[in-house]
Structures are given as C-alpha cells and as structure tokens.
Amino acid sequence: MLVTGAGGQLGQCISKIEDVYSKLELHFASSKNLGITKKKDIQSFFADRSFDFVINCAAYTNVEQAEREPEKAFKVNAEGVKNLAEICRDYNATLIHISTDYVFDGEKRTPYTVEDTPNPINQYGKSKLAGEKHVQDILEKYFIIRTSWLYSEFGKNFYKTILEKSKTEAELTITTSEIGTPTNANDLAKFILKLIQSSSTRYGIYHFSNRGEATWYDFAEEILRILNKLDTIKLEKTDNYSTFVARPKYSVLDVTKVIRRCNFNVLSWQERLKTIKIDSVLKK
Numbered sequence: 001m002l003v004t005g006a007g008g009q010l011g012q013c014i015s016k017i018e019d020v021y022s023k024l025e026l027h028f029a030s031s032k033n034l035g036i037t038k039k040k041d042i043q044s045f046f047a048d049r050s051f052d053f054v055i056n057c058a059a060y061t062n063v064e065q066a067e068r069e070p071e072k073a074f075k076v077n078a079e080g081v082k083n084l085a086e087i088c089r090d091y092n093a094t095l096i097h098i099s100t101d102y103v104f105d106g107e108k109r110t111p112y113t114v115e116d117t118p119n120p121i122n123q124y125g126k127s128k129l130a131g132e133k134h135v136q137d138i139l140e141k142y143f144i145i146r147t148s149w150l151y152s153e154f155g156k157n158f159y160k161t162i163l164e165k166s167k168t169e170a171e172l173t174i175t176t177s178e179i180g181t182p183t184n185a186n187d188l189a190k191f192i193l194k195l196i197q198s199s200s201t202r203y204g205i206y207h208f209s210n211r212g213e214a215t216w217y218d219f220a221e222e223i224l225r226i227l228n229k230l231d232t233i234k235l236e237k238t239d240n241y242s243t244f245v246a247r248p249k250y251s252v253l254d255v256t257k258v259i260r261r262c263n264f265n266v267l268s269w270q271e272r273l274k275t276i277k278i279d280s281v282l283k284k
Contacts, residue, residue, distance in 0.1 A: 194264065
C-alpha cells in the first residue's frame with residue numbers, strides 16, 4: 001500500500017498504528033519525495049514497486065489561501081487526484097481518497113448522507129469535489145471517504161491551537177457560526193486500515209467522522225474542560241468569523257453507512273477527545 005501525503009496529520013496517524021496492522025505492507029511518501037501533481041513521479045513509484053492500494057492523504061487544505069489562489073488548490077486536489085486515479089487504473093490498484101464535508105453548501109439541518117448532492121460554496125470545496133469526480137470517472141475500484149474537522153496530536157489543527165493558546169491566553173473568543181463534527185484523525189486512520197484488511201469490494205463514497213455535532217465554540221469548551229481551565233480562561237461566543245471565505249454553516253456527516261456496511265464502531269467526538277494524551281501533545 002502506498003500512502004501519499006504521509007507528512008500530514010492523517011498520514012502520521014496511519015504510520016503510528018502501522019505495527020498493529022503488520023500484515024499490511026505500507027510504504028509512506030511525503031510531498032518531499034512524491035508530488036502527486038507530477039504524473040511521471042507517480043509512475044516511477046509504481047514501476048519500482050507493486051501496489052494494491054493507494055491511500056491518498058495528499059491535499060491542499062488551506063481554505064483561506066485556496067480562495068486567494070484557487071489554481072494551486074485545483075492543481076493538487078483535482079489534477080493531482082486525476083493523476084493518481086489514472087495510475088491506479090493502469091496498474092489495477094484500488095484508490096482510497098480522502099475528501100471533505102466542504103463539498104456541501106451547509107443549507108441542510110440534518111446530517112448529510114452519501115446520497116445528498118454536493119454543492120460547494122468555496123474554492124477549496126470545489127477543488128475537492130473536482131477530485132472526487134475524477135476518481136469516479138476514471139476508476140471502478142475506489143473508496144472516497146469524506147471526513148470533517150480533523151484533529152490529532154500531529155500537524156496544525158484547531159485542537160492543538162486551543163492547547164497552545166491555553167498556556168498564555170486569559171480570554172478566548174470562538175465562533176458559533178458553523179456546526180460540524182470534530183473527528184479524531186486516529187479513528188479515521190484505523191478505519192482506513194480496517195477497510196483494507198477486510199478486503200471489501202463495496203466501492204463508492206463513504207462518510208466518516210466521529211458521532212455528534214458541535215460548533216467551534218463547543219469544541220473549544222470541551223478541550224478547556226478536559227484541561228480543567230474553564231475557570232481560569234474566559235471563553236466568549238461570537239457569531240462572526242474573521243474570514244472572507246464562505247463556509248458551510250452546517251456540515252455534519254451521516255456515518256450510518258460506515259457503521260452498518262463496514263461494521264465499524266464510531267464513537268462520539270466527546271469520547272474520542274478524552275483519549276488523546278494532552279501532555280504528549282503539548283511537548284510536540
């Protein structure tokens with residue numbers, strides 16, 4: 001199995017549990033040694049090795065910057081994904097591609113199912129949807145996994161930002177303008193490897209997140225509660241969010257398909273937040 005974008009938080013979460021899935025032979029490639037926008041580089045990887053699966057964790061994920069430079073977002077999230085899909089087709093490999101809740105417009109008030117029609121409202125979401133369509137047009141053997149609000153002990157994410165701010169800030173103002181689901185990237189990593197291990201051929205689109213819903217304020221509040229800092233840090237709500245990018249106001253994903261079809265136990269976001277060892281995160 002080839003894991004692209006291995007330097008990102010999901011790639012690192014997969015690497016962390018590699019030993020648990022010792023029967024799966026994983027090869028990790030970061031953007032430094034494999035850029036998915038260069039098709040010849042991908043071909044070289046496949047020419048040297050025989051891959052049955054590609055787990056695509058490579059992505060342009062800066063939502064703000066994607067609005068300023070959409071061509072760069074589309075280069076990675078659409079054109080790069082097309083390259084991977086074409087190589088997977090040529091070498092008969094299964095592609096597991098990670099997508100996002102931002103392919104939806106946020107106009108619903110009930111969780112989005114895999115049957116709901118995407119309608120992205122920003123360049124990041126549009127670029128990710130374009131990537132999905134390339135996968136569907138080119139491949140028969142694929143899993144598209146949409147996820148939301150990923151956090152972990154690795155990389156840059158909201159969870160780590162709040163931990164850092166809690167060291168020095170006396171007051172935090174967090175938006176309530178979006179509702180989604182914080183998702184522990186370690187759970188997504190586990191689901192992906194279990195999916196491969198199961199030898200499933202039930203290809204298609206899946207939604208994976210932890211269960212439940214929250215605003216960013218709710219997420220921050222729960223982090224501070226676990227830190228026992230709700231009494232020492234003043235947490236304020238705001239309806240405003242300092243951004244020029246349109247974001248879906250509601251992007252909770254329905255994970256029923258994962259639970260029923262894949263027999264995977266999906267925990268609530270509150271339960272999974274408690275399991276990260278905060279001390280080890282703060283040392284990173």
